[in-house]
Amino acid sequence: MEEKDLIKPGDYVLIVSKKDDEYLVRIEEKGNFSTHKGFIDYNLIVGKPFGSIVRTHLATEYFLFKPTVYDFLRHIKRKTQVLYAKDLGYIILRLGIRSGIKMIECGSGSGSATSAFAFALYPDGKLFSYEAREEFMELAKKNLDRLGLTEVVSFKNKDIEDGFDENAVDAIFLDVKFPEKYIGHCYKSLKNSGNLCVFVPTANQVSDTLKALENHRFFKTDVLEIFLRKYKTVAERLRPDDTMIAHTGYLIFTRKYVGEENE
Amino acid sequence: MEEKDLIKPGDYVLIVSKKDDEYLVRIEEKGNFSTHKGFIDYNLIVGKPFGSIVRTHLATEYFLFKPTVYDFLRHIKRKTQVLYAKDLGYIILRLGIRSGIKMIECGSGSGSATSAFAFALYPDGKLFSYEAREEFMELAKKNLDRLGLTEVVSFKNKDIEDGFDENAVDAIFLDVKFPEKYIGHCYKSLKNSGNLCVFVPTANQVSDTLKALENHRFFKTDVLEIFLRKYKTVAERLRPDDTMIAHTGYLIFTRKYVGEENE
């Protein structure tokens, strides 16, 4: 086993009991961590391989998993509504977000989309993340910092009434209250054939966005929603969970085109 | 406008009419491309910016979009059932697939998952893609080649009865008929805390996989399915499409843990 698989101070660990009591914890050099079922001394964790089991002082077992971006997304500290992996994964493929591309998002919110995009852009892509409210920007920064992906993102604490600073970006993700006001700005900042995604919670906003898109050179517009339905994991009694998330938001995708004259 | 935005021979272009007649085409130096509404000479395309409009010899307009990974996935040449972006995007986030990680998939099939994973692993990750049938492996290679991501993937034309050649991989994606037979192999090849995803079309396979997982050290198992519902994009008459894809497959996610003794 290579050393990098052993947990060291500063690492984030997903600590989970058999009953699914779960924490995303930054391991410290000293001290301990308090679960619902007793304390775990950080000493017991440091040096253990990821995937190990430790016991609290009350002898309850906890797993020590290495978090993936999915875990960071689930445990994001939030002051706003956040985006879910079901939506973000699709957005990443649909916008073609990967190392090497340049993109804009607005607003940063609590940083859930920021984190997922930074993950996909790593190592050589770039995200310009706009957020008018400083409080949210600081939170988004903190959430991104946990993933260790801060260098991929430039935060901009400003509103976008006058547009974005960047040009010829590959993609833009818009998660704002009145997206219809910024479609022109998006058009201007996208490179030719660039991709736009707008995320809105209400059907009325979908209609307003569609109307605004008609006034600019966008084509191949899609509106869609994504559902995720979980099952109880009992082999002999397989059945869906009783309840599910029924709505997060509508996704609108579209593409910039240029005229025949390419004005 | 930078030169790289101009279409050149060898580029793939998504050619789309206003009526959504759509082609994913590799642009050649000479000759022409035949649409349902007439020919387009490659000469007319080369040198144009992505996002432009050209006309066929019958004067029908076509858009020249730069394809994203999503377009390549939609236009994959297939001999097997393929995976969809709604599932693949979620899998990428859930397994934490990004530049720098090492993973296995089996089987390659037509290369849809292969392409999406290669996209996410770019530039410094690695995918070992197993496929027993040479015919499929060649197809998966061809589909991957269109994306220009072949160096991220090592294809292995062998069955996995005796397990995988690699060890300590970060993640495994299993899309085979009898996944329950290979859970032990997956356990062996995953690094501690590594992530496994199994994709199966039937509920019976889900039960069989859950049973097999009970015999190995896997925890935090989730079973789920993802739906995507599209809307008609008319602002004044917003409504879902009449029909939708109702099922692609069930996704099973789980994580390897090690004993307290770490045998």
Next chain:
Amino acid sequence: MEEKDLIKPGDYVLIVSKKDDEYLVRIEEKGNFSTHKGFIDYNLIVGKPFGSIVRTHLATEYFLFKPTVYDFLRHIKRKTQVLYAKDLGYIILRLGIRSGIKMIECGSGSGSATSAFAFALYPDGKLFSYEAREEFMELAKKNLDRLGLTEVVSFKNKDIEDGFDENAVDAIFLDVKFPEKYIGHCYKSLKNSGNLCVFVPTANQVSDTLKALENHRFFKTDVLEIFLRKYKTVAERLRPDDTMIAHTGYLIFTRKYVGEENE
């Protein structure tokens, strides 16, 4: 076996092959019926018990099932969009449609809702079915006639600009293009505490209807949609169908109340 179970001329029979080639047929005294796999002489059908199997002149087996209201709904002759059993069944329970109540619907359309409501109202309920276009009304009548439930329904070939002729009805079902224009008429014709259901295909119509409801004494408004997902019926490979109906319409339910003064 009682005689009434034997098929006689005038009966409707659901004729189905093993490959699900299906017909809803009125049995005649003489002649024959043409399937995709050969002819069946009515003589072979008359006198057989429902549930029997007959063979065409090409020896293909067909089942002779007694149709339920569900089968009539599926085989309705249509010139308009029709309602589906998934929606109609819920509407019947929600509006409390049963023998003894009095209700209004508008418009009759092809008579799918008419047929389901008549079925539920039988024997002592009453449906007043408004339809402005004579062509549709005649079709709705024909479809209802096949069910043998004409006496439960009074058709009215008139538009509802000036309201309904009836008062103090228990329930109203509104399936028109601009429901917001008729909410006042509905209020007037409903008895106190009466139930209204509005069916609309678009989200914009839902918003328009909700706005109109605010101007009248309606309460406990619900908006909802119902999905039905079928499975392939193979015990060893249980899985949903590949595609499904994704949308028929939105259902809006609400209830009339009266002021404290009961003006």
Next chain:
Amino acid sequence: MEEKDLIKPGDYVLIVSKKDDEYLVRIEEKGNFSTHKGFIDYNLIVGKPFGSIVRTHLATEYFLFKPTVYDFLRHIKRKTQVLYAKDLGYIILRLGIRSGIKMIECGSGSGSATSAFAFALYPDGKLFSYEAREEFMELAKKNLDRLGLTEVVSFKNKDIEDGFDENAVDAIFLDVKFPEKYIGHCYKSLKNSGNLCVFVPTANQVSDTLKALENHRFFKTDVLEIFLRKYKTVAERLRPDDTMIAHTGYLIFTRKYVGEENE
């Protein structure tokens, strides 16, 4: 206004506040009813028209709606899992349940399906409702009694190991733990071309039931599930509720046929 619209002692009333605090109450001659926002004297209710508003002694307004079968179903007293209107409405249409037909259900459970079927059978149909546990049967009776539909139902406090007492029924609804054990009994008690519906919560039970159906003369088997998704009722911000019921059960429908010899 006719007298029957005025609330009298013995009537059930759906009492609802503007904040959707809701009760299904039997009105008594004397005394009062306690809400979360104060008392309402029955004197204030008796003689009022349904649909009226009353105030508690704390001046909170409550609506007095006349409950429909849907309200009784929602407010059923339960000791078992109950069926929902979305499923029951569809079952009624699919099985063709209406005045004049004869059907069996097993088991009665808390009486939710019993109530919906009795509602649909009224006035001249008949339901034989089997329930092995007396405790549940008594509860089902009580719930049915509130609807005033007891004469439509014959309860049978016995298990069905040896089959049903009735023959030639039009339809059977089976909601038991091991439906595969009773398919033969269902076949025997159904009339030719009769309809069977099996309700089960797990996918494994669906497979087991499908296997059992293969051993008897049933055809046109469908397996399906029904979803209901609610919306927030704000005209300017139309959007689905955040969560929804994701699963109640799978519905299996099938039809009895007889051999060519009609053995």
